[in-house]
Amino acid sequence: MTAETIIAADLRINARWILPVEPAGVVLDHHAVLIQGDRIAAVIPQAEADRQCRARETVDLNQHVVMPGLINLHGHAAMSLFRGMADDLPLMTWLNEHIWPAEGRYVSEKFIADGTRLAMAEMLRTGTTLFSDMYFFPEVAAQMARDSGMRAQICFPLIDMPTPWGSGPEDYLAKGTDLIQQWQSDPFIQIAIGPHAPYTVSDGPLQQALALAEAQGSRIQIHLHETAFEVDEALKQSGKRPIQRLAELGLMSGNTQCVHMTALSEDDIDTVRRSGAHVIHCPQSNLKLASGFCPVTRLMAAGINVAIGTDGAASNNSLDMFAELSTAAMVAKAVSGDAASVSAHQALAMATINGARALGRDNELGSLVPGKLADLIAVDLSDPYLQPVYDPASHLVYSNHGRQVSHSWIAGVPQLQDGRLTRIDVPDLMLKVDEWRQRISNTR
Structure with a gap:
């Protein structure tokens, strides 16, 4: 110049x-x-x-x-309305006895709208400018993000069982296909496919998800190897580790975002490396649910891209990405036994450029480059x-x-000025949140 x-x-x-x-x-x-x-x-x-x-x-x-801006690459935004509802429980007890029943009772389009706005207010207030969401009524979450001028990857859910959003895999895939087409080329909203987990999605729907992803160029995000129990149960039932099963189905690729990844063998890590898949590390949720430790140092040494997500506020209970990346750095040191593991700059990269890379958007997001x-x-x-x-x-x-x-x-549009949100009406939002608190408290 x-x-x-x-x-x-x-x-x-x-x-x-x-x-x-x-x-x-x-x-x-x-x-x-x-x-x-x-x-x-x-x-x-x-x-x-x-x-x-x-x-x-x-x-x-x-x-x-x-x-x-920070990129929160995994969460369930509307679950902010369940924050603190069922603490201090192991994952499957938390899911089967508390979260899934509560979702069946309360989740609706209004729940998603209000819960997503609450999550966005917290995320914007604490430095997140792009979030990934995997939850019900994704069309509502997408519109909430777009209306607020916030970037989002919206993963429509795919699961074998009926949910408040649909009757089963065919219904989810049909709705998801429409959603992809609706938001195609939007600079703020990126639609992805969100199979819940290997233990809740059978081979047929996974193969259909892969075909859709390949046809549309969509990302796939899936909870994977979240606990040792998940891996042990898969071995008992099929003789295959979940990563091996997904690889054989063709789902492990550079378009795949693998969330949690706590129980990994060297063969698992090598499969991820060869596939080019990305790992989404959620350390605080993993700690709170005693799910295990993602071997971040080993993954990074293998050249695997590792990004960060908070998971939902029901299992964290915060959507503060600075707290998450701090935990990620310190847990990596303890797990590896190496105080030099995951430096401050590496942790910040995990929450920015690595997240952009997992989205396939590192050419336009994740760093301050002209x-x-x-x-x-x-x-x-x-x-x-x-x-x-x-x-x-x-x-x-x-x-x-x-x-x-x-x-x-x-x-380039201000979302936060001197600590004040510019596009979310916080007093109005708090009234809606308190209505949900009273309703849930009175009917639990």
Whole structure:
């Protein structure tokens, strides 16, 4: 860029630090992000911006880190309305005796609309700009996200049994096909196929899901190897580990997002590596449900892309991605016995560019690179408990929590300004949430 070049920007963001994610491990001091329309135009030193930039609006964030928006790659957004309802239980007891009965009783289009808005409010407030959702009435969740200007991968559910959304696999696949076509090419909403788990979806529907994914170029997200019990039961029933079964069916590929992945043999890891599939790590949910430990260090050493998700608020009980990536880094160190495992920069990459890569969108999301979409957040590091600042990346992972997020932009449009949501009516939302609390409390 020459000294004569003049950059016309819609928005200039001056930051004390910028963590671009790409190049990896870099922190930029006293730089500016310039935004034109919905794209990043440049990331340059502030002194250079003073000479070369003409911006319609300037935001000064002199004690903040500016970085890409976080990508929460697995969750069940509307389950926020079940937060704290059935704690301290093992996975199958939690599902069979509490969650599935509650879903049968309460889940409806209104439940999904209100629960998804609650989840989005929490996620936007804590730095997430794109979330993946796997739940019922996905058409409602997609519309809620689009109306709020939030990016989402919406995984329509596929399961052998009837649910509030449909009668069975044929019904789910037909509705899902319509959903894919409805949202095709939308820059905010990406429709994926969400088979619940190998133990709840039989071979026929899985093969149909694969055919649909190949025909439409859709991602597949599935809970996989969530517990040792799941793997042991599969071996008893079929003589095959779930990953082996999916690989034989053709479902393990670069379009596959494998969620949880706690019980993995070396052969399992090699299968994932050869397939190009992605792993979605949900450490806090795995810890709370005592599901096991995802071997993140071994996966990364094998060259497997590992992203992060919070899971639903019913099993976490938070959708704060900063808390999640902190837990991911520390659990990886304990499991591997290596304090250098999953550095602060690697954890931040898991929550940004790795998530974009799993979505097939790393060419436009996940880092602050000119030409990419302007999805970014600012984190205020001025609080005494974050002082002194030697390494902002370290603070983001080990000292910060999401409530320090002060600003966010999606496609260059402000979603959070000085900690206030711009597109979600919080008082109205809280009234609806309290109505659900009273209804669920009175009928449990």
